[in-house]
Amino acid sequence: MADAPQSGTVAETRQALASAGYLADEPAALVSFLAQRLGKPILVEGPAGVGKTELAKALARAGERELIRLQCYEGLDEAKALYEWNYRKQLLRIQAGGESGWDEVHDDIFSEEFLLERPLMQAIASEQPVVLLIDEIDKTDQEFEAMLLELLSDFQITIPELGQVSATTMPTVVLTSNNSRELTEALKRRCLYLWLDYPELEREMEIVRLHAPELPEALARRLVEVVRMVRSLDLKKPPSIAESIDWARTLLLMGAEDIDRDTFEQSMSIIVKHRTDIDLVAERVGVKLADAVRPPA
Amino acid sequence: MPTPYGPRPEAGPPGLAPKLLGFCEELRSEGVAVGTSEILDAFAALDEVPWTSQEDFREALAATIAKSQEDRRVFELLFERWFFRAAEAEAVERGIGEEGQRYEGGERLDIDELREQVRQAIVAGDDGEMRDLARLAIAAFGRQGEGSGVVGVDVQRIRRTLELSAGAQQAQDGAGELPPIDRDQLNRFERHLRRELERDLIERTETLPPSRPLAELDRALPTSPTQDLAAVHRAVSQMKRRLATLGHEQRGRRRGRTVDVRRTMRASLETGGVPMHLRYRPKRPRRPEIYVLCDVSTSVTSASVFFLSVLHALHDSFRKLRSFVFIERISEVTEVFEHERDFREIAKRISSEGGVADVSGYTDYGRVWLEFLTEISDDLDPRSTVIVLGDARTNGREPHAEVFAQVAERAGRLFWLNPEPRLYWNYGDSVMAAYERHCDGAFECWTTRHLENFVNIVAGGVPASD
Numbered sequence: 106m107a108d109a110p111q112s113g114t115v116a117e118t119r120q121a122l123a124s125a126g127y128l129a130d131e132p133a134a135l136v137s138f139l140a141q142r143l144g145k146p147i148l149v150e151g152p153a154g155v156g157k158t159e160l161a162k163a164l165a166r167a168g169e170r171e172l173i174r175l176q177c178y179e180g181l182d183e184a185k186a187l188y189e190w191n192y193r194k195q196l197l198r199i200q201a202g203g204e205s206g207w208d209e210v211h212d213d214i215f216s217e218e219f220l221l222e223r224p225l226m227q228a229i230a231s232e233q234p235v236v237l238l239i240d241e242i243d244k245t246d247q248e249f250e251a252m253l254l255e256l257l258s259d260f261q262i263t264i265p266e267l268g269q270v271s272a273t274t275m276p277t278v279v280l281t282s283n284n285s286r287e288l289t290e291a292l293k294r295r296c297l298y299l300w301l302d303y304p305e306l307e308r309e310m311e312i313v314r315l316h317a318p319e320l321p322e323a324l325a326r327r328l329v330e331v332v333r334m335v336r337s338l339d340l341k342k343p344p345s346i347a348e349s350i351d352w353a354r355t356l357l358l359m360g361a362e363d364i365d366r367d368t369f370e371q372s373m374s375i376i377v378k379h380r381t382d383i384d385l386v387a388e389r390v391g392v393k394l395a396d397a398v399r400p401p402a
Numbered sequence: 403m404p405t406p407y408g409p410r411p412e413a414g415p416p417g418l419a420p421k422l423l424g425f426c427e428e429l430r431s432e433g434v435a436v437g438t439s440e441i442l443d444a445f446a447a448l449d450e451v452p453w454t455s456q457e458d459f460r461e462a463l464a465a466t467i468a469k470s471q472e473d474r475r476v477f478e479l480l481f482e483r484w485f486f487r488a489a490e491a492e493a494v495e496r497g498i499g500e501e502g503q504r505y506e507g508g509e510r511l512d513i514d515e516l517r518e519q520v521r522q523a524i525v526a527g528d529d530g531e532m533r534d535l536a537r538l539a540i541a542a543f544g545r546q547g548e549g550s551g552v553v554g555v556d557v558q559r560i561r562r563t564l565e566l567s568a569g570a571q572q573a574q575d576g577a578g579e580l581p582p583i584d585r586d587q588l589n590r591f592e593r594h595l596r597r598e599l600e601r602d603l604i605e606r607t608e609t610l611p612p613s614r615p616l617a618e619l620d621r622a623l624p625t626s627p628t629q630d631l632a633a634v635h636r637a638v639s640q641m642k643r644r645l646a647t648l649g650h651e652q653r654g655r656r657r658g659r660t661v662d663v664r665r666t667m668r669a670s671l672e673t674g675g676v677p678m679h680l681r682y683r684p685k686r687p688r689r690p691e692i693y694v695l696c697d698v699s700t701s702v703t704s705a706s707v708f709f710l711s712v713l714h715a716l717h718d719s720f721r722k723l724r725s726f727v728f729i730e731r732i733s734e735v736t737e738v739f740e741h742e743r744d745f746r747e748i749a750k751r752i753s754s755e756g757g758v759a760d761v762s763g764y765t766d767y768g769r770v771w772l773e774f775l776t777e778i779s780d781d782l783d784p785r786s787t788v789i790v791l792g793d794a795r796t797n798g799r800e801p802h803a804e805v806f807a808q809v810a811e812r813a814g815r816l817f818w819l820n821p822e823p824r825l826y827w828n829y830g831d832s833v834m835a836a837y838e839r840h841c842d843g844a845f846e847c848w849t850t851r852h853l854e855n856f857v858n859i860v861a862g863g864v865p866a867s868d
Contacts, residue, residue: 115451115458135451135461142450145443150471192672284471293469294439297447300471306584 127163146278151301154345697792768802
């Protein structure tokens with residue numbers, strides 16, 4: 106086993122992600138690589154808007170796999186996440202087959218034909234390997250997490266009436282969390298852990314330029330610097346990478362050549378979206394910009 | 403496949419497996435929950451990555467072992483120490499040194515030239531280059547005979563000699579601006595410096611410095627105001643998010659629900675009019691009105707930084723929150739928190755204009771209750787929660803417990819957070835017992851864990867287990 110040629114390396118994974126439009130940093134590439142090699146789920150945590158969900162999408166694109174997404178929310182239950190019996194159809198079946206015996210009907214209505222597959226079930230039952238994205242797992246309650254355990258460690262689901270359904274192909278599972286509550290130890294134990302943070306200046310610049318290629322380099326650098334400056338303030342909602350990209354596109358549309366005070370104040374609402382934050386940013390960053398652009402003679 | 407009995411013997415060069423296990427053992431002793439399954443995962447992961455790259459090696463270990471940001475921080479600190487020490491211990495044991503070649507060129511190098519090179523390496527962010535230059539710098543520095551023998555001091559001296567500081571700088575000859583240095587990059591260079599200095603020290607003394615448990619150094623909350631504010635803030639910012647979502651969690655399905663007749667009837671249509679699935683009304687979370695009273699006198703100096711940051715965090719999370727600080731008299735600081743988001747600024751404004759500049763500087767709890775009661779007794783109702791942060795040391799003055807009882811009676815709930823261990827309560831001038839009788843709960847509180855426990859209770863949950 107150890108002698109088997111290594112089909113992929115971390116660098117290749119990184120390359121594949123990059124060609125799918127996702128510039129992964131070293132840890133992200135390594136964890137994605139390990140997840141595929143070891144068949145373990147990835148638990149991605151980090152502040153909002155650093156590309157946690159995007160990582161899953163990129164993995165799907167890079168591996169040419171289908172992406173199955175389960176968006177978590179409070180009160181999400183098995184019927185919405187795993188499977189549900191199609192009782193309307195079951196009722197119809199009972200009413201239609203009037204003369205057949207109960208046993209027969211009973212066996213019949215609890216067959217796969219009457220099963221409504223929900224995302225988790227879909228991912229397990231799929232013929233092709235898929236990427237399963239369980240988004241914002243921290244929004245659900247602990248009971249739901251417990252339910253996931255069987256799925257995540259053995260890639261199987263037990264349906265009382267049908268028995269176990271095991272995965273035929275190994276799905277790549279990505280769980281994301283905004284860290285709004287502590288996840289259970291049991292869940293973490295089954296996952297590889299990846300903490301995504303705001304990228305470093307150079308990498309964020311690359312990302313912005315990848316998504317807004319027409320933006321001149323000097324302007325992109327300026328933009329990222331300003332965004333970092335904004336992030337360093339204690340804001341209610343610091344600007345995400347997606348917002349940097351949006352801002353870059355806005356600047357393109359505005360035909361701005363430099364980020365000076367006017368441009369900034371006009372387009373600030375793209376990156377700052379809270380009233381008190383806007384006041385703070387205008388006060389702190391806006392002033393600095395004026396100084397930087399027109400240095401006192 | 404790894405066997406259930408532990409790592410395969412051929413899992414790597416001899417000696418690594420025990421080293422890794424030792425590392426995990428050390429992590430455990432720092433309170434990181436490393437299970438056997440994690441260790442097995444770590445070994446499986448190491449099968450997949452090239453060990454020659456330190457980065458890959460570390461990340462692979464981190465991804466399998468450190469499963470939260472807090473764990474990751476401990477992991478980073480220990481990884482440096484453990485694997486660095488492991489290499490050094492081996493070297494000391496076998497008597498290997500890097501004499502002669504290590505500081506090649508260090509003696510000849512001009513300090514200005516070195517300065518320029520270091521700057522370039524830092525801006526470029528090349529780790530290997532930085533490391534080599536760190537060695538050169540240490541050698542050049544040592545030649546000047548200024549080594550103090552204390553690593554931390556030397557790092558700062560070298561940094562100053564090289565005139566490195568974050569941000570843009572004017573070149574000395576006035577030839578325009580030098581490329582700005584990123585703070586992170588500079589920190590990286592300092593880490594290299596520190597490492598090389600430690601390595602040097604070990605080589606000279608041929609012993610390893612004693613390892614201190616991190617818990618004492620690094621993870622306890624500041625006990626004196628001179629300690630880093632950022633540490634408190636980091637801890638509290640984590641909690642901030644928890645607090646913000648705590649209310650929501652309770653909204654899920656719980657016992658003691660009421661049936662929503664309309665939705666049940668509607669759902670029954672799916673089952674032919676038979677109400678097979680009951681629908682419940684969602685439970686509305688309690689929207690607490692919170693009053694916080696915070697002691698800022700000298701007897702709680704050590705805790706007041708912590709308390710103020712708690713106040714800060716609370717303000718971000720609860721809309722209906724009024725806060726007060728007191729020493730001898732009470733004064734409301736809700737405004738300050740609402741208009742200022744920067745914690746340092748808040749601390750400054752409270753001390754300068756909080757209106758607590760008292761004559762004696764000694765806490766007068768009795769007077770505080772009287773004032774609190776007259777000022778806001780009309781606003782207190784059964785929905786309000788009062789939280790007192792203080793040590794209940796009255797300096798021998800009248801405690802006015804009966805007034806406190808009135809406050810407790812009007813408010814729905816009253817909690818007391820005491821920065822002293824329970825053992826010290828009621829010793830000396832502490833009158834905790836007199837007040838505790840009227841509280842819905844009194845807690846020791848000087849770490850974030852205590853605080854989280856308390857927060858869970860306020861939000862209606864159960865206390866987290868240790």
